[in-house]
Amino acid sequence: MGTQTGGDGDRATGRKPGGGRTTVPRLWRERTTWVPLVALLVLALCWGRDLPGPVVALVGLCLAGAVLSAVHHAEVVAHRVGEPFGSLVLAVAVTVIEVGLVVMLMASGGDEASTYARDTVFAAVMITCNGIVGLSLLVATLRRGRVAVFNAEGSGAALATVTTLATTTLVLPAFTTSTPGPRFSGAQLAFAAVASLSLYGLFVTVQTVRHRSYFLPVTAEGRPVDPAGQAAPPTRAEARWSLGLLMAALLAVVGLAKLVSPTIESGVRTAGLPTAVVGVVIALMVLLPETLAALRAARGGRFQTSLNLAYGSAIASIGLTVPTIALASVWLPGTLVLGLGPVHLVLLALTAVVSALTVVPGRATLLQSGVHLLLFAAFVFLSFSP
Numbered sequence: 001m002g003t004q005t006g007g008d009g010d011r012a013t014g015r016k017p018g019g020g021r022t023t024v025p026r027l028w029r030e031r032t033t034w035v036p037l038v039a040l041l042v043l044a045l046c047w048g049r050d051l052p053g054p055v056v057a058l059v060g061l062c063l064a065g066a067v068l069s070a071v072h073h074a075e076v077v078a079h080r081v082g083e084p085f086g087s088l089v090l091a092v093a094v095t096v097i098e099v100g101l102v103v104m105l106m107a108s109g110g111d112e113a114s115t116y117a118r119d120t121v122f123a124a125v126m127i128t129c130n131g132i133v134g135l136s137l138l139v140a141t142l143r144r145g146r147v148a149v150f151n152a153e154g155s156g157a158a159l160a161t162v163t164t165l166a167t168t169t170l171v172l173p174a175f176t177t178s179t180p181g182p183r184f185s186g187a188q189l190a191f192a193a194v195a196s197l198s199l200y201g202l203f204v205t206v207q208t209v210r211h212r213s214y215f216l217p218v219t220a221e222g223r224p225v226d227p228a229g230q231a232a233p234p235t236r237a238e239a240r241w242s243l244g245l246l247m248a249a250l251l252a253v254v255g256l257a258k259l260v261s262p263t264i265e266s267g268v269r270t271a272g273l274p275t276a277v278v279g280v281v282i283a284l285m286v287l288l289p290e291t292l293a294a295l296r297a298a299r300g301g302r303f304q305t306s307l308n309l310a311y312g313s314a315i316a317s318i319g320l321t322v323p324t325i326a327l328a329s330v331w332l333p334g335t336l337v338l339g340l341g342p343v344h345l346v347l348l349a350l351t352a353v354v355s356a357l358t359v360v361p362g363r364a365t366l367l368q369s370g371v372h373l374l375l376f377a378a379f380v381f382l383s384f385s386p
Contacts, residue, residue, distance in 0.1 A: 032069040036245050039066040039252035046259055056263050063256040063285065070249035070289040071296070073242040080239035085208060088312060089243075091290065093250050095316035098124075098286045099324045101254045105261065105282075106325075106332050115337045117325045118170065119279025122344060124317040125166055126379040127287050128310040129159075129351050133358070134372030135291070136298040136306035141366045143299055150304040152362035154207070154214030158311035159359050161203045163352045165318040168192055171348065173339030182339020189336070193326035200319025207312075217302035250289070257285045273384055280383045287313065307359075343386060347379055 039062040046059060077089050102120050106113040140148035169192050178185040184192060207215050234242070261282065268277050290309050297305035322338075329336045340348065354375060358368045 032072040033245060035062075035065040035069045036249035036252055038062065039069075039256060040248055043252055043255040043259065047255070051259065051263075056260060059256050059259050063253060063260070066249045066252040066256065067288040067292065070246055070253060071292045073246035073249060074289065074293055075296070076234050076242035077239055077246060080233050080236070080242075088204065088208065088308075089246075091309060091312040091316045092320075093246060094286060094290055095313065095320050098254060098283075098317065099321050101258055101282065101286065102321060102325065103328050103332070104258060105278075106328070106334075114334045115275060116279055117321060117336065118338045118340070119276040120283050121317055121321050122166075122170055122340060122348070123276075123280045123283035123379075123383075124287060125162065125170075125314045126347065126351065126376060127283055128290075128314040128317075129162065129355055130372045130376035130379065132287070132291050132294050132310040132313075133307065133355070134369050134376055136294045136303060136310070137358075137364055137369035137372065138366070139295055140298040140301075140303045140306070141364070141369060146365065148298070148303040148364045149218055150307055150359075150362060150364075151214050151216070151218055152359060154211070154216075154304070155307045155311065155359045155362075156356075157206065157211075157214065158203070158307070158315065159352075159355050161199060162311055162314045162318075163355075165196055165199060165315060166348060166352075168195055169318055169322045169338060170340050171345060173337075174341075174345065175339075181335075181337065182341075183335060183337055189326045189329070189338075192338075193323040196319045197323045200315060203315055203319075207308075215304065215308055217304040253289065254286060257282060260285075274386055276383050276386075280380065341386075343382055347375065347382070351375055 042059060042062045046055065051059065074089065074093075078085070081089065098120070102117050105116050137148055172192075173184050173188075174182045176184060176188060178188060233239075261278070264281050265278055268275070290313050294306040294309040297303070297309070325336065354368075354371055358364050358372070
């Protein structure tokens with residue numbers, strides 16, 4: 001992510017063209033510094049108000065600016081701490097704030113919001129495992145050569161974790177019989193929450209401590225990327241500033257997404273579209289920073305980082321959202337529906353099989369990109385036209 005050389009590395013570390021280093025006071029003259037703060041100001045001024053069309057458009061512009069700023073500051077932090085910690089920082093930060101957004105929507109949405117958590121989590125899985133992976137493969141194979149190379153051990157472990165979490169939380173509720181409908185009973189929901197959080201914690205331990213080397217970028221020959229050829233990392237002070245601005249940008253992203261969500265919900269109802277479309281649109285907006293970061297990593301020859309972001313985001317989305325929603329369901333109105341319908345079950349099963357075939361060899365081509373993007377397109381189309 002932030003370990004790019006050349007132009008991207010200079011943007012991530014704050015180097016001047018002449019070889020100097022950007023000082024912390026000079027950061028205040030950078031667009032990526034004041035855009036998140038402006039976005040937070042717009043968020044504060046617009047929160048709790050009925051917004052007319054022009055203001056909604058302004059909010060959308062601020063949302064786009066906050067997304068781009070979040071990507072930049074995530075790269076700075078990632079360059080300082082190194083992989084796979086950099087990918088973990090962005091994935092966890094986005095997911096934690098995404099959870100807050102889902103809880104807010106469910107608290108204010110009534111009975112219609114009973115499927116928001118399921119729709120958003122499933123959309124996150126399909127966006128990351130097919131959309132981000134497919135686009136990153138497209139960039140990597142077209143820009144860097146015919147084949148994208150990565151570490152099959154780390155990516156396979158991440159994919160296995162995604163598949164297990166998705167099956168436990170989204171598939172099993174459609175087949176349990178303790179309660180009517182695709183819902184868990186109280187005890188089943190508690191088990192799924194504890195299991196999800198435990199498996200997420202185990203994955204993070206393996207990724208960052210016990211087998212960190214499995215998640216590091218590799219060269220076309222399969223060897224670890226040589227850090228000597230990378231740009232110098234930012235200073236500790238710069239990294240701290242970027243971490244704070246990353247949190248501000250992500251808070252602005254989710255808060256502004258919440259402001260435009262009534263317009264989205266109204267548009268969905270007016271168009272007669274399924275309620276699941278709301279979850280899809282929200283997930284697309286919230287995952288924009290990770291998508292852009294993954295594409296930049298793929299363009300820089302670090303496809304492993306793209307996979308870390310994609311699968312790590314899916315794992316965090318399930319492993320953090322389900323336990324939080326399970327706890328919040330104690331006071332949230334209405335029921336909590338987690339089980340997927342038949343069409344989405346088929347898409348999830350096909351995604352698991354195709355992803356396994358992509359990951360196992362440790363090398364992927366343009367064909368795999370097309371397959372994943374077709375699955376993502378099918379998911380989006382069937383969400384609007386089930």
